Amino acid sequence: MSAPDEYGLIRHAQQKHLAFTEVVDGLEASKFRFSAKDNLCAIGFQARAGSAVLDGYRPPFDATAISRLKGTGGQLVGKTTMDEFGFGTFSTNSAHGVPLNPFDIERSCGGSSGGAGAAACLIPGHISLGVSTGGSISGPASFCGVVGLTPTYGRVSRYGLIDYGNSLDKVGLLARSASLIVPHFRTMAGPDHKDPTSCAQPALGGKGKLPSSLAVPTEALENLDPAVLSGFRGALEGLRLMGITVKEVSMPSLRFALPAYYILATSEASTNLARYCGMRFGRREEDLNQHFNDFFTGVRSESFGDEAKRRILLGTFCRMVGFRSRYYLKSLAVRQMLIDEYRRVFQEHDAVLTPTMPFVPPRFDEISRMKPLEMYGADFLTVPPNLTGMPHISMPCHYADGLPVGMQMVADHWKELDLLEAAVAWEKEFPYHFPEVVL
Amino acid sequence: MKIGLEMHFQLPTRSKLFCSCPTTAAEPNQNVCPVCLGYPGSRPFLNRKALEVGLSIARFLDCQIEERVWFSRKTYFYPDLPKNFQITQYESPLGTSGHFELGGRRIGIWRVHLEEDPGRIRRVGRSGEEIAFVDYNRSGIPLVEIVTAPDLTSPEEARAFIDHLVIELRSLCGLEAQDEQTVRVDANISVGEERVEVKNVQGLRNLERALKFEANRQTKLLAAGKKVVRETRRFDEERKVTTSAREKETEEDYGYIGEPDLGEFLIGEMARSLDLKETPLVRAKRLVVSHGIGEATARQMVLTSTALTDLFEELCIIVPPERAVTWTMGTISANWGALQDPAKWPEIKLIVKDDQEDRITDNEAKRRLLKLAGVHQEEAAEGDADLARLISEFVDAHPEVLADYRKNPKAANKVIGHVMKESKGRYSSKEVVEEVRKELEKRV
Numbered sequence: 001m002s003a004p005d006e007y008g009l010i011r012h013a014q015q016k017h018l019a020f021t022e023v024v025d026g027l028e029a030s031k032f033r034f035s036a037k038d039n040l041c042a043i044g045f046q047a048r049a050g051s052a053v054l055d056g057y058r059p060p061f062d063a064t065a066i067s068r069l070k071g072t073g074g075q076l077v078g079k080t081t082m083d084e085f086g087f088g089t090f091s092t093n094s095a096h097g098v099p100l101n102p103f104d105i106e107r108s109c110g111g112s113s114g115g116a117g118a119a120a121c122l123i124p125g126h127i128s129l130g131v132s133t134g135g136s137i138s139g140p141a142s143f144c145g146v147v148g149l150t151p152t153y154g155r156v157s158r159y160g161l162i163d164y165g166n167s168l169d170k171v172g173l174l175a176r177s178a179s180l181i182v183p184h185f186r187t188m189a190g191p192d193h194k195d196p197t198s199c200a201q202p203a204l205g206g207k208g209k210l211p212s213s214l215a216v217p218t219e220a221l222e223n224l225d226p227a228v229l230s231g232f233r234g235a236l237e238g239l240r241l242m243g244i245t246v247k248e249v250s251m252p253s254l255r256f257a258l259p260a261y262y263i264l265a266t267s268e269a270s271t272n273l274a275r276y277c278g279m280r281f282g283r284r285e286e287d288l289n290q291h292f293n294d295f296f297t298g299v300r301s302e303s304f305g306d307e308a309k310r311r312i313l314l315g316t317f318c319r320m321v322g323f324r325s326r327y328y329l330k331s332l333a334v335r336q337m338l339i340d341e342y343r344r345v346f347q348e349h350d351a352v353l354t355p356t357m358p359f360v361p362p363r364f365d366e367i368s369r370m371k372p373l374e375m376y377g378a379d380f381l382t383v384p385p386n387l388t389g390m391p392h393i394s395m396p397c398h399y400a401d402g403l404p405v406g407m408q409m410v411a412d413h414w415k416e417l418d419l420l421e422a423a424v425a426w427e428k429e430f431p432y433h434f435p436e437v438v439l
Numbered sequence: 440m441k442i443g444l445e446m447h448f449q450l451p452t453r454s455k456l457f458c459s460c461p462t463t464a465a466e467p468n469q470n471v472c473p474v475c476l477g478y479p480g481s482r483p484f485l486n487r488k489a490l491e492v493g494l495s496i497a498r499f500l501d502c503q504i505e506e507r508v509w510f511s512r513k514t515y516f517y518p519d520l521p522k523n524f525q526i527t528q529y530e531s532p533l534g535t536s537g538h539f540e541l542g543g544r545r546i547g548i549w550r551v552h553l554e555e556d557p558g559r560i561r562r563v564g565r566s567g568e569e570i571a572f573v574d575y576n577r578s579g580i581p582l583v584e585i586v587t588a589p590d591l592t593s594p595e596e597a598r599a600f601i602d603h604l605v606i607e608l609r610s611l612c613g614l615e616a617q618d619e620q621t622v623r624v625d626a627n628i629s630v631g632e633e634r635v636e637v638k639n640v641q642g643l644r645n646l647e648r649a650l651k652f653e654a655n656r657q658t659k660l661l662a663a664g665k666k667v668v669r670e671t672r673r674f675d676e677e678r679k680v681t682t683s684a685r686e687k688e689t690e691e692d693y694g695y696i697g698e699p700d701l702g703e704f705l706i707g708e709m710a711r712s713l714d715l716k717e718t719p720l721v722r723a724k725r726l727v728v729s730h731g732i733g734e735a736t737a738r739q740m741v742l743t744s745t746a747l748t749d750l751f752e753e754l755c756i757i758v759p760p761e762r763a764v765t766w767t768m769g770t771i772s773a774n775w776g777a778l779q780d781p782a783k784w785p786e787i788k789l790i791v792k793d794d795q796e797d798r799i800t801d802n803e804a805k806r807r808l809l810k811l812a813g814v815h816q817e818e819a820a821e822g823d824a825d826l827a828r829l830i831s832e833f834v835d836a837h838p839e840v841l842a843d844y845r846k847n848p849k850a851a852n853k854v855i856g857h858v859m860k861e862s863k864g865r866y867s868s869k870e871v872v873e874e875v876r877k878e879l880e881k882r883v
Contacts, residue, residue: 041480162479167699271512274523275477319694
């Protein structure tokens with residue numbers, strides 16, 4: 001595709017699907033083009049992380065993932081829409097537009113990297129940088145019918161990422177195929193002294209090993225939309241035909257993942273969001289002649305969205321003296337328990353496979369009727385690997401009435417290349433569909 | 440009376456605790472970067488030197504040191520705190536359960552931990568119309584917090600405790616010279632049952648005043664049959680009184696969680712492999728025990744100079760300790776500027792030995808030492824008096840120098856410059872510097 005057409009697609013993705021918050025004025029003759037979720041800092045763009053509290057904030061530095069991609073000849077073409085600070089499953093909690101699904105604009109792109117999912121789907125060859133805390137890459141990949149890789153925690157530097165939950169946040173990639181992702185994942189991975197948690201990783205190997213044995217937890221097949229369940233079972237048959245062993249196993253700890261995740265993530269988030277108070281960066285109040293407490297409260301009350309406020313309250317509660325050990329410390333123990341459970345499964349299997357989301361992309365009117373707890377529950381398949389820091393990849397495995405259904409494969413820490421190997425093999429057997437774009 | 444102290448000292452590192460900004464003085468908001476300003480997307484990385492210094496302090500105080508430590512977020516909202524949380528150590532300090540000897544008594548050390556300093560607020564303008572400016576140069580400066588058990592029994596003892604601790608830490612890890620003035624202390628004090636916390640007192644003089652006021656206030660309350668309320672009080676430096684800051688019935692809730700960006704540090708090996716210097720007061724104690732010299736003499740010697748004490752110990756090999764003291768604290772220390780060069784030490788030892796074995800008289804020995812120092816005896820006798828006279832005359836005539844010196848020891852340079860000029864180079868700069876320091880310290 002020639003450059004002007006690609007730029008037309010980017011504008012289309014921005015205007016018709018609200019995938020971008022900002023785009024460049026024109027394309028350069030670069031090797032490849034990529035976009036970044038709006039919580040990744042880049043010189044030349046605002047970094048607002050979907051929040052009005054950061055309106056006008058222009059960071060003075062590039063995130064490491066972005067500078068590394070630029071270093072291999074990439075052009076950053078825009079910032080993609082997202083739930084405020086990553087707080088959401090449908091990208092509906094955004095102060096800068098709600099992205100619309102490429103397959104049906106009345107449906108959600110998933111969240112919180114919704115704009116990234118839409119951009120990856122709408123623009124052939126495009127690389128979207130996404131960020132996952134509890135499923136924010138897998139979810140949009142599933143709903144937008146693309147491949148989404150969430151690396152091991154600590155594999156890609158978080159320097160320049162606006163924090164949600166620092167012990168959970170991971171920078172990853174979304175694109176139309178796993179083969180597109182492989183070279184750029186290699187570029188982004190590796191230690192960075194500006195993020196100490198990236199400095200303990202083993203080197204990325206030369207080539208991954210195709211998983212030959214997959215475990216499907218029975219617990220993950222409960223409470224699924226029938227269309228998702230039958231699509232997923234069909235995919236299992238396809239995998240068996242490829243010579244891969246698929247076995248059902250039991251992973252009873254999975255059900256503790258969701259509450260533990262929301263406690264840890266909101267505890268960390270409530271401290272991360274403390275800095276947004278109208279001083280130093282982002283939106284500020286006009287009236288400076290106030291007590292600092294009133295000034296801070298004014299800015300925060302006005303600028304944070306409802307979901308951000310809900311998570312600040314939840315997280316602050318969980319950190320309080322008296323509740324801390326009951327919630328926060330217990331959740332840390334649950335995280336370790338879950339890691340142990342995955343490790344047990346990995347003694348006999350190469351990866352764990354589940355559907356990615358329990359249903360096909362929902363319509364916005366359906367979402368508006370959902371209660372917060374129902375929304376949190378939609379993450380029950382993506383949260384467990386995120387909580388353990390294990391790498392996972394979501395790829396299309398079925399189309400239900402023209403809407404994509406995704407499956408998610410989880411491997412042990414640092415084994416991203418095995419997952420990519422599996423996804424490359426899969427996309428040769430199962431061709432993906434993308435909606436036709438008429439400019 | 441029971442007093443417990445929480446002391447904060449700035450660690451002598453060139454860069455900040457979690458970024459590479461310099462720790463030197465600068466125009467407001469010049470030594471800042473995205474990390475110490477808490478910009479979204481920035482993250483901390485630990486200064487290895489600060490960890491080493493913190494661990495040597497913990498080891499010096501004989502603390503228990505865990506293999507593994509981590510940092511925590513202490514969340515509270517304040518304009519000088521860029522992230523609105525402070526990175527500190529909560530469940531996991533560098534050291535716990537240590538102690539420090541003071542006047543033969545063991546003062547318990549509850550904990551030693553590292554934390555980052557917030558920025559500084561400056562208020563400008565008339566009262567009621569003030570404008571507040573925030574300077575973030577201090578944000579991220581490494582601090583060590585040392586918390587004692589409530590083992591101190593008087594304001595004077597509390598002051599002496601910090602005084603001695605600073606002497607030791609200065610030699611151990613190079614704390615700044617003016618730490619007696621800049622140390623920030625929170626003190627808990629109780630005369631009866633209930634304790635009161637006096638927060639944010641700066642400097643030793645203020646600490647002693649604040650504690651004396653508070654002890655007096657509590658004693659009067661109890662004598663009048665009233666109760667001491669458990670609360671936090673502030674020390675008003677102008678009025679020299681403590682005033683109630685807020686009633687403190689329960690601990691403030693800082694919602695501590697681990698700092699996920701820094702991970703965990705395995706410090707056991709580092710702590711064990713640190714080579715701790717012998718500190719002056721520890722050395723003085725050893726000299727008392729091993730050479731049988733007086734405590735006051737030992738302390739005076741180690742505080743005068745480490746090298747002088749080295750020479751003393753070398754002399755002790757060839758002469759009895761009391762003779763070594765006589766020579767070291769007499770002629771040698773009086774001419775230390777010229778005799779501190781180790782190249783002259785073999786000759787010094789020879790002279791002292793000749794004297795000890797009665798090959799020469801004391802006077803002859805002194806004459807030879809003075810010759811080695813490059814002064815003739817007659818001149819020296821007058822000279823010493825002359826130097827002292829020059830200094831004291833100048834300080835008498837310029838009382839403002841003393842006031843300046845209290846704030847900043849560099850004010851001594853004014854006196855030194857004058858004396859050097861007046862004496863036309865009859866004394867080495869070292870001699871002048873020492874005499875001036877001695878005189879000013881005496882008067883302060």
